[in-house]
């Protein structure tokens with residue numbers, strides 16, 4: 001250590017240093033001086049590291065899909081993405097969106113319409129069929145299973161029919177049925193609501209079919225779920241979809257199918273698994289499967305050629 005350094009020490013420390021032997025004092029001072037700096041640096045690191053970690057965690061974007069909670073209402077605060085709106089904004093926008101849904105026709109300008117559209121999409125990611133406002137936009141599938149005990153209030157699809165659906169879609173289906181009939185098209189329902197146990201046995205039957213063809217369990221399940229979803233993963237378990245058939249083998253070639261393609265959206269129904277969206281829906285083309293999503297969403301999906309996943313922004 002140099003003389004200059006020694007002069008920089010506090011006066012009392014200098015005095016005590018002078019009492020010691022010159023050689024030893026210099027080494028010990030050097031050691032103490034370096035040691036103190038190390039401790040100081042370590043203490044600073046100990047304080048700064050947790051702060052830096054907190055900062056990194058708070059600013060890290062959570063992928064949108066990680067916040068999808070199909071069977072549980074997720075609190076808005078868990079959505080740490082920078083695009084997520086606050087609770088207050090959400091309440092206000094929901095109010096606006098609800099007003100819009102109630103009259104079913106956009107009276108706002110293009111911006112207002114887009115804003116409400118976005119809110120509906122965000123809401124739909126986390127809602128269940130039990131949601132009072134957005135139940136019709138709920139998404140149900142292998143990734144979005146319903147609770148085993150989910151039980152919608154059911155009504156016969158057509159008076160006297162043994163086929164039942166969620167009572168909230170009955171009126172719209174009947175209106176669609178009557179309108180089609182006036183155009184000489186008979187919409188014959190084949191299937192509506194499926195209970196959890198019925199869906200389970202249908203799926204097991206399909207899996208066994210593929211196992212009998214020589215496929216391994218996992219492969220058989222994967223292939224089966226392209227046409228029959230596991231229990232709780234079908235829109236039929238929610239009672240929000242109707243399979244419509246005809247005497248003809250290929251429903252896609254019937255005039256009823258053509259009529260539905262032209263008019264179903266006017267009654268809030270969509271072709272849920274179109275031929276050109278199989279990679280997105282994860283399901284084979286099902287010309288017979290029609291899902292209720294509400295008139296506004298159905299019309300928009302039709303106009304933009306979007307399937308439900310695309311409309312909800314969860315592709």
Ligand SMILES: [Zn+2]
Pocket residue numbers: 191236241242243288289290
């Ligand atoms: Zn179906």
